Each structure stands twice: as structure tokens, then as C-alpha cells.
Amino acid sequence: MVRITRAIDFSASLRYRRPELSAAENRRLFGRAAMPHGHNYRLEVTLCGTPDPVSGMVLDLKQLKDLLEREVVARFDHRDLVADTPYFEKEVPTPENFASLLYRLLEAALPSGMLAAIRLYQDPDCFVDVTAPGAGA
Amino acid sequence: MISVTRRYWFPAAHVLRSPALSDAENTALYGKCANPHGHGHNYGLEVSVAGARNSRTGWIVPPETLDALVRERVLERFNHCLLNEDPLFRDLVPSAENIAMVVYRELAAPLAEASGGRLVRVGVIETPRNRFDYEETR
Numbered sequence: 001m002v003r004i005t006r007a008i009d010f011s012a013s014l015r016y017r018r019p020e021l022s023a024a025e026n027r028r029l030f031g032r033a034a035m036p037h038g039h040n041y042r043l044e045v046t047l048c049g050t051p052d053p054v055s056g057m058v059l060d061l062k063q064l065k066d067l068l069e070r071e072v073v074a075r076f077d078h079r080d081l082v083a084d085t086p087y088f089e090k091e092v093p094t095p096e097n098f099a100s101l102l103y104r105l106l107e108a109a110l111p112s113g114m115l116a117a118i119r120l121y122q123d124p125d126c127f128v129d130v131t132a133p134g135a136g137a
Numbered sequence: 138m139i140s141v142t143r144r145y146w147f148p149a150a151h152v153l154r155s156p157a158l159s160d161a162e163n164t165a166l167y168g169k170c171a172n173p174h175g176h177g178h179n180y181g182l183e184v185s186v187a188g189a190r191n192s193r194t195g196w197i198v199p200p201e202t203l204d205a206l207v208r209e210r211v212l213e214r215f216n217h218c219l220l221n222e223d224p225l226f227r228d229l230v231p232s233a234e235n236i237a238m239v240v241y242r243e244l245a246a247p248l249a250e251a252s253g254g255r256l257v258r259v260g261v262i263e264t265p266r267n268r269f270d271y272e273e274t275r
Contacts, residue, residue, distance in 0.1 A: 018193065029194065031201065094195035096141055125144035126200075129185075133138075 003116055004058050005046045008068050010077035013038040014093045017082065030092070041098075042121040043072060045106060047114045059114065071109050072102060095120055099128035107132075140187040140257055141197050145207055147216040150177040151231040154221070175219055180233075181262030182211065182240065183270075186254040198254040206251060210243045233263040237271035245273070 015037065016030035026034045045068065049058040075085060081093040091097045099120040107115045121127040153170040154163045163171045170176065184207055188197045214223065220231035225239050241259040248256050260270045 016195075092195040094190075096139060096190045096197050097195040100139060100190070126142070128139065128141045131138045 001048055002051055002058055003046055003048045004061075005044050006061065006064055006068065007042055007044045008072060009040065009042050010073050011038060011040050012076050012079055012081050014081040014088075016092045016094070018092065019089075039122045041076075043068075043102060044119040044121075045115070046117040046119075047110070048116040049114050059111070067106075067109055071105050075105075095122040095126060095128045098122075099130050103130040138187055139190070139197065140185045142183050142185040142258075142260075143200065143203055143207075144262075145182045145184070145204075145212060146179060147182065147212050148177060148179050149215050149218055149220050150175040151220040152176075153230055153232060155230050156228075175221070178263050180215075180236070181260075181268075182207070183258070183260035183262070184240075184244065184256070185258035185260070186248065186252070187257045188252075188254040198248070198252040202252050203248070203254075206244065206247055210247065211240055233261045233267065233269040234271070237261040237269050241271050241273065 013036060015035060016033040017026050018029070021029065023034075045064070047058055047064070051058055079085060081098070082088045087101050088097075091101075099118060102120060103115070103118050106118065115132060117129060117131045119127050119129050152173060152175045153167040154173070155166070158166065184203065186198050186203065190197055220226055220236070223231075225243075226235070229235050229239070237259045240261070241256065244259070245256045248254055256273075258270055258272045260268055262268045
């Protein structure tokens with residue numbers, strides 16, 4: 001079993017908002033995260049698998065690059081996570097929720113069982129890890 | 138499993154010196170790290186918390202709760218100090234390994250009490266080239 005990790009960078013704006021709460025209540029609950037702001041995200045995607053006996057690769061990195069471009073960059077780069085995507089109408093775009101969403105999107109797009117883990121950096125000092133069940137920490 | 142990690146920074150000094158050893162033995166073991174006047178690092182501290190995401194806020198632990206806990210229990214204690222003088226290191230060499238273990242023990246219970254989150258790792262970045270992770274064996 002080999003693990004390979006590829007990183008991508010993208011930037012997006014967001015704000016935390018529960019639709020059932022007033023602006024003042026959202027501000028109280030979420031603090032400054034309730035204000036419009038943005039992050040330079042870095043996503044590290046870790047795959048695991050057995051290298052193909054002919055190519056020597058778990059997955060062609062070009063293929064992985066294209067997949068990440070389509071699934072992540074095209075959807076989220078230089079967009080507003082709340083206004084420009086359908087994913088945060090009911091959920092707040094915390095790094096936990098965003099990482100969880102990215103994990104689901106990538107798991108569905110990749111060959112079954114290949115996704116081992118992702119790490120989403122919201123900034124250099126805050127990141128979220130999502131690990132496949134049974135893949136270890 | 139999902140976990141969130143926040144990283145903090147504190148400059149501090151330490152001396153690597155074991156009371157069980159003579160001066161000569163300490164110098165032989167720790168080299169320049171045993172210099173009696175100490176030396177310092179910009180320590181990075183990574184705190185990883187696992188648990189369920191709150192369905193309303195989307196947080197495993199509110200960042201302000203975690204920040205306040207780390208500030209009160211660790212940063213205000215260790216920031217700009219000689220770690221050897223802290224009671225936590227009275228009988229313990231303040232190696233980065235031991236700093237990670239000590240911080241883990243300081244944070245685990247109050248974190249569970251304050252948030253329901255589970256502390257799964259404490260990482261100490263001693264220099265950009267050295268890092269030390271402590272995880273509780275489950």
C-alpha cells in the first residue's frame with residue numbers, strides 16, 4: 001500500500017450565518033466570522049493504493065490534478081461559499097463543514113476505496129483532517 | 138474521523154539538563170542544549186480536537202473556547218519564560234517530547250469539560266525542522 005498526497009490552493013469568501021437568526025444574533029454566536037471575509041485555502045488530498053504494475057503509479061497525477069480542478073477549484077476558487085455554491089444554505093461554512101463536504105465530493109469522484117484522508121488548511125494556523133474509516137490517523 | 142487543529146506560538150527558553158546526571162554527563166548527553174544559561178525557541182503548539190460537529194454552529198469546538206483554554210492553561214504560563222522554572226518541569230526535563238506530553242495532560246480534561254471535544258494530539262514545533270507529536274494511545 002502506498003499513500004500519495006497532492007496539494008491545491010484556492011481562495012474563497014464566506015461568512016457564517018444561520019438563516020433563522022437575526023444579524024445581531026448571528027454576530028453574537030459567530031463573532032467576527034459572521035462578517036464577510038475570505039481565506040486562502042490549501043487542500044491536501046491523500047490517496048492510498050497499490051501501484052499499477054505497468055505504470056508504477058497509484059493514480060496518474062495528471063488525472064488527479066484534473067479531478068481536483070473539476071471537483072474543487074472550479075466550484076470554489078474565487079467564489080463566495082455561501083452565495084455562489086449550493087452547499088451552505090443549511091450549514092455554516094466552518095472549516096469542519098467545508099472539509100467534510102470536500103471529502104464527500106472527492107470520495108464520490110475518485111475510484112472506490114482510494115481516498116485515505118484530506119487536510120484542509122483555512123490558514124497556516126488552522127486545519128481540519130478528515131480520515132477514511134479504518135485508514136488510521 | 139474528523140478533527141480540527143489550531144496552531145499557537147510562544148517563545149520560551151529551556152535547558153536540557155537531567156538532575157539524575159552529573160554536569161559532565163549532561164554535557165556529554167545534551168551537548169550545547171545543556172548550556173546552563175539556557176537557550177530559546179519560537180515554539181509552535183498544535184492542538185488537535187476530534188468529535189462530532191455541532192449541527193447548528195458546524196464547529197467541533199468553538200474556536201474561541203479552544204483559544205481561551207490554550208491561552209489560559211498554556212500560553213500565559215509558558216510564553217516568555219524559562220520552562221525549567223515551571224513546577225510542571227520540576228522533575229521533568231523540558232524536552233519538546235515532554236512539553237507535548239505535559240500540554241496534553243493540562244488540556245485534555247478541561248477541553249472535554251468545556252466542549253465535549255476529545256483532545257487527540259498535541260504537536261510541538263521546536264524549530265522549523267523539528268516537530269514532536271504526542272497522542273494518547275487508545
